[in-house]
Structure formats: structure tokens, C-alpha cells
Amino acid sequence: MEKAQSGTIAGDERPELAGALLWVEEKKVHDIVAPNLDRLARELLVQEAALAQCWKHGGRAFMTDLGEILPDDPEDPMRAAMRQMMGVFAQLDRGMTVAKLRRGRRIKGEKGQYAYGAPPYGRTRPTGRRPYAHASGSS
Template identity: 65%
Template sequence: MRLVAYIRVSTEKQLDGYGLDVQEKAVRAWARQAGHRLGRPIYRDEGRSGTLESAERPGLAAALTEVEDGRAQGILVPALDRFARTLVVQEAILAQIWKHGGRAFTADTGEIHRDDPDDPMRTAMRQMMGVFSQLERSMINARLRNGRREKAAQGGYAYGAPPYGWQAHKKELTPEGMEQAGRARARQLRDEDELSYREIAAVLDAEGLRPKRGERWHPETVRRMLANTTDQPPTLRRRAA
């Protein structure tokens, strides 16, 4: 069977060693052992939360498109929580796969079988796994918030990865030259040329203005970047408030 593989890391997962390289090894090993062929590329989303829907994750959206178009018979992930970190999103993604006749697999448990009215425990067990994944994410976020409060109390920058256009330097956010140029160019393309987010992404890629993560711009990334219209660092905005 031809499968496409999907792997993902979010901010939390980058901290616990479950990186993209580890996930890729897991899906490749499982596919070999189970006798399935993996298509190329292995789709990935880096720094994308498992709470986001498929439309907001370019890698997952591309993998789903292969199934919808019939180019792949299913999707393989390292574990169920790579699909989603909330139950609602998890079930929506699985329903999308099954709707188009695809199958879903995880490297740790094998196939995720479709609902069977004669076997309600199958659905219940899968959804319980989604609930516990959502709980784990909430607990991780709580620990991160507590750590940030402690760091902020000691005078450090404690608000996660700096947004596009800024870098953390000596406990403060300072402008990052190339990214500030990217922000300015994107605003110009939007305000003066009235380009769509997709068109802006293409221009930024062509001009060598890279996003903070990944190699290419995506329309949603452009939209979020342009939504931040202030020229003040986030720390200064919080103090002013």
C-alpha cells in the first residue's frame, strides 16, 4: 500500500526530544516492517500546534490532498497526537481521511480503524486517547506559563519565541534587520499593490526574504505577520498596557 507520512513538532515537543528526525525514523521503520511504501516527500509542519485545523498546517493539508486525489491510500503518523492535540480536531482530520476512502495509521499502534456501530468501544478508546492528549497539552502549557512568570519576575524575556521581526537579546526584544525588511515589504505589497496573502508569499520567497521558521512562506503565515501592525516589541506593548 502506498502511504504518505506526516510528522509535526510544536514548541512543546521541541523541548522534550521528540523531534522531526526521531519521528521520521519511526514512520520509516514501521512502513518497512509493515510492508508499505512511503511516498515522497515526508510531509512536515515545524512549530505548528496540534490544536490547529488541517487548513492551517500546510504539511498536513498537502498530505490530505494526496489521499483526496487518490495518489495515496492512507496517511501514516508517528503517533495519534501528531494529527491533533484536541479531540475535536483529531476527529475532524480522521473523518476527512475516511471520507475520501483513505486509511490512517500510527507507527506506535498500527491502523486507526473507522467507527463500527457494532463495536462502540473502538470509538470510545480512540476518543479517550484524544482526551488524554488534550489534557497532556494543557498540563505542558500550565508548566510553561509558570516558568515564564518566574523568568519575567527575574527580569528576563519570557513570552516564548519572538515574533517575526524581533529577536531576544540581553533580556529584551530588539529588531531583526532582515525580518523587519520582510515585514515592510509585505506591508507594501498588501497596502500599495493590493496583493493577496498567497501572492505576497510568492513574492517574499522570490526575493529571498525567509520566514522565521521553514523555507517558504504560506498565506496564513503572511496573514498573521501582517496582523501585527505595531512597530513596538511585544514586551513594550505589555508594559504600556
């Protein structure tokens, strides 16, 4: 079973996904399972490559929200098109979220505020900055 890892990590930085696909190739497992396509991969290219690798070796792919993701069928080009459109929108959503966070951090930094979330446990935030805003709205 693959340990939880963000779907936003590039495919070549996801050793668990590569390992799962290797198990399919080696016939140690027959199927891969993910909550949905955008958790399998948020980049269309990675998503399509993972599915193609799985199918190439006789494996099947299941998403808990969609069921089995069937291999491409030349008699049904809509199958691939709709799957790829979902992948395009997952990649767009990721890009929009990253852009929004960058913009927010930049604007917060321009105002002299600390813009990078809570520091790691046991560390303090950089000095010379405004304190964190609390959920109650006070600083």
C-alpha cells in the first residue's frame, strides 16, 4: 500500500507511485487504487503516464469516486478525452492555487507581515515582523 503523498509532487519525485507501477509490472499486484484521478497525479502528463504504464502490464486502475478507469478504446474516443479533461482541470486547479498563494505571500510580505505560516515546531518566527493573526482576528 502506498503511503499518503501529495498528488502535487512531480511524478519523478514520487517513489511510491513508481514502486506501485513496478509491482504491477512484476505482477506482484494487479490493480492500483487512488481516491480520484487528481490524487493519483495533479499533472496530466504524470497521470496519463501512470495509467498507460499500469495498462501496458495488464493492470487495472480504480478511483474510489469513478470506479475502474478503463483503457483507451479506439471505438470510444470520448473515454480518453473526458479523462484527460479531468486531468487538465486538476492541473489548472493546482496552478491557480499555487499562483493565489504566491500572490498572497507577496502582498503580505510587501505589508511587512510574516507570510509563510507557522514555523516548524520548536522554532520561533523571524524577529522584526508583526505577530501572527489569531483566528479571533486579533494580532
